Amino acid sequence: MQKEASKDGSPREPVLSVQDVSYWYGEKRALDDVSFDVYPGKVTALLGPNGAGKSTLFSLITRLFDAPTGRIEIDGRSAAEQGFKALGPLGVVFQQPTLDLDLTVKQNLRYFASLRGLKRKEADERMNRALDALDMKERITEKVRSLNGGHRRRVEIARALLHSPKLLLLDEPTIGLDDPTRAAIVRHIHALASTDNIGVLWATHLFDEIKPEDDLLVLDRGRIVARGEAKTVVAETGAKDLGDAFRLLIRSAGQDVAV
Numbered sequence: 241m242q243k244e245a246s247k248d249g250s251p252r253e254p255v256l257s258v259q260d261v262s263y264w265y266g267e268k269r270a271l272d273d274v275s276f277d278v279y280p281g282k283v284t285a286l287l288g289p290n291g292a293g294k295s296t297l298f299s300l301i302t303r304l305f306d307a308p309t310g311r312i313e314i315d316g317r318s319a320a321e322q323g324f325k326a327l328g329p330l331g332v333v334f335q336q337p338t339l340d341l342d343l344t345v346k347q348n349l350r351y352f353a354s355l356r357g358l359k360r361k362e363a364d365e366r367m368n369r370a371l372d373a374l375d376m377k378e379r380i381t382e383k384v385r386s387l388n389g390g391h392r393r394r395v396e397i398a399r400a401l402l403h404s405p406k407l408l409l410l411d412e413p414t415i416g417l418d419d420p421t422r423a424a425i426v427r428h429i430h431a432l433a434s435t436d437n438i439g440v441l442w443a444t445h446l447f448d449e450i451k452p453e454d455d456l457l458v459l460d461r462g463r464i465v466a467r468g469e470a471k472t473v474v475a476e477t478g479a480k481d482l483g484d485a486f487r488l489l490i491r492s493a494g495q496d497v498a499v
């Protein structure tokens with residue numbers, strides 16, 4: 241992806257920079273010299289078939305694992321060098337839900353806010369704002385158990401936004417949700433990225449979650465095989481749409497595709 245310019249023409253700094261990162265599980269190479277940037281205010285879609293390395297990449301960015309090679313910086317700071325404080329600007333939604341089903345939405349969010357060291361008043365203000373942005377404010381006193389899958393997902397996203405992150409990582413956040421719910425979450429996240437100037441890295445294998453203006457990374461068997469604005473990637477492959485472009489890219493990377 242090219243360095244971006246801000247509205248006044250000056251170069252924009254990425255909120256996430258991944259440089260020359262590789263990772264092995266024993267003999268198995270899951271990531272092969274991966275480099276990319278994520279910019280504030282933009283959704284960067286990480287598209288790859290099963291086993292491409294998306295979750296491994298997220299584990300390295302969040303430091304569940306250490307990257308043995310390369311460099312990862314969040315808002316200009318490397319957690320490997322500066323410790324977990326460098327993860328402060330990061331909000332994450334993992335594939336597996338982690339809400340307490342027997343607590344209300346409010347209790348879940350307050351609990352997380354206190355772990356993040358937020359004062360009650362500030363926490364409540366941010367909670368209301370995040371829930372409002374996700375059309376969930378009226379559900380605040382309900383137990384999470386009574387919410388459907390889409391609404392639980394929205395609560396998780398609201399939780400990831402409580403500390404006003406500059407970078408939001410979403411690991412297939414719409415998995416298992418119906419199409420209208422998926423579409424609503426995609427819409428909300430795109431709106432949030434631009435209104436709050438958040439850089440979003442969105443792992444997915446669903447083409448319809450990616451907008452033509454999003455930055456796109458196509459990951460195949462641990463390697464980035466295409467990058468750039470989604471519509472440009474499609475145009476460069478000569479395909480009629482993103483699905484077609486993806487199949488061409490993965491095939492030319494030496495694999496028949498099943499996503």
Ligand SMILES: Nc1ncnc2c1ncn2[C@@H]1O[C@H](COP(=O)(O)OP(=O)(O)OP(=O)(O)O)[C@@H](O)[C@H]1O
Pocket residue numbers: 265268269270288289290291292293294295296297
């Ligand atoms: N703990 C592990 N031990 C050995 N190999 C692993 C382990 N975890 C993942 N892998 C392998 O590493 C590669 C990348 O896996 P990863 O889970 O990161 O891909 P993914 O793109 O997130 O896939 P999915 O969409 O299925 O979650 C795959 O070939 C996978 O089989």
